[in-house]
Amino acid sequence: MGHIERKQRVKEETKSRILEAALKIAAEEGWGSVTIRKIAQQIEYTPPIVYEYFKNKDDLLNEIVKDGFRTLHSQFEEERELEKDPKRLLMKLSLIHWKFAFENEELYQIMFSLERPVHDEEALARFFAIKELFMKLTGENEDDVMEIIFNWICLINGTISAFMKMKMPPPDHVKVIHEPRDVFIGFIYRFLNSITI
Amino acid sequence: MGHIERKQRVKEETKSRILEAALKIAAEEGWGSVTIRKIAQQIEYTPPIVYEYFKNKDDLLNEIVKDGFRTLHSQFEEERELEKDPKRLLMKLSLIHWKFAFENEELYQIMFSLERPVHDEEALARFFAIKELFMKLTGENEDDVMEIIFNWICLINGTISAFMKMKMPPPDHVKVIHEPRDVFIGFIYRFLNSITI
DNA sequence: TACCTTTGTCTAACAATGTTAGATAATATA
DNA sequence: TATATTATCTAACATTGTTAGACAAAGGTA
Numbered sequence: 001m002g003h004i005e006r007k008q009r010v011k012e013e014t015k016s017r018i019l020e021a022a023l024k025i026a027a028e029e030g031w032g033s034v035t036i037r038k039i040a041q042q043i044e045y046t047p048p049i050v051y052e053y054f055k056n057k058d059d060l061l062n063e064i065v066k067d068g069f070r071t072l073h074s075q076f077e078e079e080r081e082l083e084k085d086p087k088r089l090l091m092k093l094s095l096i097h098w099k100f101a102f103e104n105e106e107l108y109q110i111m112f113s114l115e116r117p118v119h120d121e122e123a124l125a126r127f128f129a130i131k132e133l134f135m136k137l138t139g140e141n142e143d144d145v146m147e148i149i150f151n152w153i154c155l156i157n158g159t160i161s162a163f164m165k166m167k168m169p170p171p172d173h174v175k176v177i178h179e180p181r182d183v184f185i186g187f188i189y190r191f192l193n194s195i196t197i
Numbered sequence: 198m199g200h201i202e203r204k205q206r207v208k209e210e211t212k213s214r215i216l217e218a219a220l221k222i223a224a225e226e227g228w229g230s231v232t233i234r235k236i237a238q239q240i241e242y243t244p245p246i247v248y249e250y251f252k253n254k255d256d257l258l259n260e261i262v263k264d265g266f267r268t269l270h271s272q273f274e275e276e277r278e279l280e281k282d283p284k285r286l287l288m289k290l291s292l293i294h295w296k297f298a299f300e301n302e303e304l305y306q307i308m309f310s311l312e313r314p315v316h317d318e319e320a321l322a323r324f325f326a327i328k329e330l331f332m333k334l335t336g337e338n339e340d341d342v343m344e345i346i347f348n349w350i351c352l353i354n355g356t357i358s359a360f361m362k363m364k365m366p367p368p369d370h371v372k373v374i375h376e377p378r379d380v381f382i383g384f385i386y387r388f389l390n391s392i393t394i
Numbered sequence: 395t396a397c398c399t400t401t402g403t404c405t406a407a408c409a410a411t412g413t414t415a416g417a418t419a420a421t422a423t424a
Numbered sequence: 425t426a427t428a429t430t431a432t433c434t435a436a437c438a439t440t441g442t443t444a445g446a447c448a449a450a451g452g453t454a
Contacts, residue, residue: 031312036441046404048443057441109311115228117364124363143374150359151384158355162347166321167314177340187348194391233412243433245414254412 015053017043019064026106061110062119068111069123072100076130086137087192093130094156094188098181101160108164112157127153138195148195155191159184212250214240216261223303258307259316265308266320269297273327283334284389290327291353291385295378298357305361309354324350335392345392352388356381 021042025034036057040047054060075096083089101108110116118124127149134145134152163180178186218239222231233254237244251257272293280286298305307313315321324346331342331349360377375383 035439037439047441048405049403051442052402112358112362113312114306114310114358114362115312118362147375147380147383150380151356151387154355154359154384155352156355157359158351158353159348161309161311161358162351162354164311165309165315178344183344183347186344187351190348190391194387232410234410244412245434246432248413249431 011053014043014049018050018053018060019067022060022064023107031106031110061116064107065111065116066120066123068104068107069120069126072097073123073126075100080130086133087196089133090137090152090192091185091188094152095185097156098160098184101164105164108160112161134195137192152191155187159187208250211240211246215247215250215257216264219257219261220304228303228307258313261304262308262313263317263320265301265304266317266323269294270320270323272297277327283330284393286330287334287349287389288382288385291349292382294353295357295381298361302361305357309358331392334389349388352384356384 018039021039022034025038025042036047036050040050043049050060054063076093079092079096080089083092128146130149131142131145134140134149135142138145138148140148163184215236218236219231222235222239233244233247237247240246247257251260273290276289276293277286280289325343328339328342328346331337331346332339335342335345337345360381
């Protein structure tokens with residue numbers, strides 16, 4: 001009898017709806033006003049129900065972060081199938097990261113917030129799965145490549161964070177003549193050149 | 198009669214003590230458990246007193262951020278007096294930034310947290326006060342230099358954030374063979390080389 | 395069918411938080 | 425000394441996360 005499976009499915013759905021509700025509220029009013037009560041209201045349940053699915057609020061947020069990294073990674077993988085030239089691929093991956101950030105600003109914020117230490121080391125590890133790619137590009141040994149990847153991630157995230165924090169467009173003192181995205185591309189471009197053989 | 202001035206001074210002191218109390222609690226238990234009540238207790242007053250000095254909690258935190266940027270900037274200025282070679286100076290400024298971050302981790306966290314948009318544009322502008330320095334180093338025009346400075350800041354902050362988020366030492370998959378600080382120096386070094394004439 | 399168990403859901407409360415109004419004490423001014 | 429001002433506190437408020445316990449629906453068992 002399939003009752004049991006359908007029930008399972010419904011439960012999964014509810015869980016997703018909770019996560020989506022949280023993201024929706026965050027998008028509309030910021031993370032500060034994401035409350036269990038509001039989430040409950042959004043999914044048309046009472047607050048205690050949320051605790052059937054998540055140990056507590058922090059647990060809920062962690063799950064959102066985890067989902068975020070999963071999504072981002074799967075977009076990376078997709079591109080990897082398509083573009084075979086390492087240098088061009090790296091540029092495309094960088095742009096995917098950029099796009100993801102600004103299409104999901106709130107999500108990106110908790111994913112990379114300093115107030116939230118890394119719980120999902122697996123996600124972090126996935127970033128380094130592109131080791132071979134960089135090795136091909138630079139001709140360096142494994143250890144050095146690790147550092148270069150790390151550098152790449154820092155550069156990408158640092159730049160995106162800076163733009164996001166300034167709530168584009170940036171104030172006048174910081175006026176950069178190009179579009180933010182072009183500035184970003186310029187940085188990545190210089191970086192890739194500085195590491196290429 | 199100097200009563201009035203002394204009072205002023207006492208008020209200033211109390212204000213500072215509030216800010217310090219907040220930082221102390223943050224250092225010990227994280228920002229999540231910085232509450233008005235705990236701050237009040239720390240300075241041996243009742244909660245409403247805090248509101249004599251700050252409009253609300255957010256205002257209080259903003260002031261902490263502002264102070265942080267002031268401190269960092271003054272450390273920059275100090276070094277600028279001492280080191281006259283542009284390239285070496287930029288490396289030293291980068292290291293001051295690094296030192297500041299890890300000697301004041303909590304402070305750094307709210308200063309550069311994504312959840313807290315820039316309120317203090319003045320602080321941001323100060324970063325760009327080193328324009329001439331970069332112009333000397335690169336020989337580029339003003340607009341291009343702006344972008345390079347921006348790049349520099351992104352690189353610094355991106356790297357520090359990444360290390361801080363990983364709660365050093367980093368997990369095994371991210372094992373970099375060098376000390377974090379040396380990795381940082383390596384990045385800056387490559388960057389400075391990539392922009393030098 | 396009648397009974398019991400499990401499961402889903404809710405109501406109502408708890409303690410902790412930010413914040414404010416109004417009382418009270420301390421100090422300064424006349 | 426009497427009055428005005430200032431500093432501080434008490435007590436409350438609404439909003440949060442979270443939990444215990446009530447209640448009812450559904451499922452299984454005899």
